[in-house]
Amino acid sequence: MTDMQRPGDATDATSPVALAGPGETMSGAPVTPTFALSKADRGGGGGRLAFNIGVTLVLLWVLIAITIPWWTPFDPVTDQDLQGRLAGPGGEHWFGTDNLGRDVFARVMYGARLSLPIALITVAVSVAIGCLIGAVAGFLGGIADEVIMRISDIVLSFPAIVLALAIAAALGPSTTNVVISIAAVTWPEYTRLMRGQVLSIRNNLHVLAAQSIGCSRARVFRVHVLPFGLQPILVKATVDLGMVILLAAGLSFIGVGAVPPTPEWGAMVSEAQSRIDSWWLGLFPGLAILSMVLAFNFIGDAMRDRFDPQMRTQRSKGGGAMSRILRRTFLGKAGERAA
């Protein structure tokens, strides 16, 4: 601290500005992260651009999922036009029609109504279960830790898609079972992550201080350990949203996911297989999957860079409106104030 050598500088009423400096990263205290990525962060402008593209795409899909009934006249399942089946894109049917004469555009757009909730619910379930188990393992240690971690090792040792396939096949094809089977194979990753977080947080001084006050173990865990481990979980969950969409589509493609009339992207691509000539049948749902997976990956990657401690030093806070919104959403008042 060079400041200390300057006479008269070290007064008690120092402004908070001087205190929120890089010194805080050294301690175990959480540093308020920001989502905005400036050029300096990446040595290039790619990060921020990718983040914004990702957010825009996701918001667009959410908007489509909510409002689609108002701007397409076709119902994705019941409006069948057998005379005009397998018509190419153009005219009344922007993305063409499928082998039952259903409008592909409507089906793809309605697909978002299925894929987005599946992804969100699956990841939420997986995060909830995984984090809780992992945090308990890390916090309790000992035998509980060993047992939990070995079970999660067993699950992790299978390729996710294969295990999910087996579970989904055993349960029977339905969207609920897609959620169950994917959550069943993805929770151990959160368990590992959370356990590691808790193990390191557990040694922070504020946890000892909480114990010294007289907090019960449950309170220490709930108030002083758990919230501090959620940051990397958030990053992983975002990337996983994309992965889950892909997995869910994969399961439907194989035939153990959504049942045929349902407008599900994976199922649509699967049907398109047998009609390679009608390229529009597979291309548009495929693009939908691609855009959604990419969008979540963009956001997740940008967040990872932002949270990475290596990149956390000497960075100005701030950023655009989007980063402010996100900061408020994810970090509450603390994040907002820090900015």
Next chain:
Amino acid sequence: MPDALLEVTDLAVHFNAKAGARGGSGVVKAVDGLDFSIGHGETVGVVGESGCGKSTTGLAIQGLVKATAGSIMLDGVDLTKLKNRQVRAARRRTQMVFQDPTSSLNMRMTVGQIVAEPLLVHETLPKAQHRERVAELLGLVGMPESALDRYPHEFSGGQRQRIGIARALAVEPDLIICDEPTAALDVSIRAQVLNLFRELQRERDLSYLFISHDLSAVHHISDRILVMYLGRPMELASRDTVYNDPQHPYTVALMSAVPIPDPDVERNRKHVLLKGDVPSPLNPPSGCVFRTRCPLAQDICATDKPEFRDVGTDGEKHMVACHFAQPGMAELVASKAAQ
């Protein structure tokens, strides 16, 4: 002392050291055979080098590490015999102030929440009165009421330490264990915090266990001083006796390390420099643990463990663990060390 608030008898805290990379394992005697007491409204300073068991002693009293042997009597209740729930209840009587105010406060809680937490945990006040009480506590430590809804990172180190002190005061403890409370603070703020401790003591008859390696801070605040080395007590006497007439060679060496702010005195002083490092607590020397670095060491020091005995005259208790304890030890050590 029959009216002592805290009476520590033959306290031992041992840790099982797991086999490290070098394969060594054994028992670390972090604290061994410690006897001392703290009276009502008294401050006992604990000094010693890093790793001498100062902090462990504090943690053991607060019930944060388990005592291996001995007893810790607080107002006639043996804290080492309490069950889990009772231990937590007992923490109401003793509170801690930690070294690093930045990491000992939960950065995600507002100052109001932090200071109110002991009240919440021990349910000493109805929730509706918490805010008022916290404001009062903040006033007591010289913080504005407006701090209530702000976050710790908005304050300077000295202010954060005041928040930590306010938290410790919340449930009106009898004893506050201060674990190097000034070590992380700037020199100018250090004095402010020390004076705050003294004022609070005068107002509310608090007792302190003041753990520090800052000898001048200890001198400033303590009534009696306990000198520790490798987990063992070396000397325990009133502050002035320890500073002016130390009878243990280790105390002499420690005291000679305190700079005196008078160039004339400082120039003519004889400094006693200890040779070598503190031995490993895994494998402490036989007999007197200090003998490997003691300028007075004789054969007897290797074979016989010196008793922690009273050498005080005119009624004052002066405990020393040295075979050669005698008045005028400072000169003796200085002349021996000069040879």
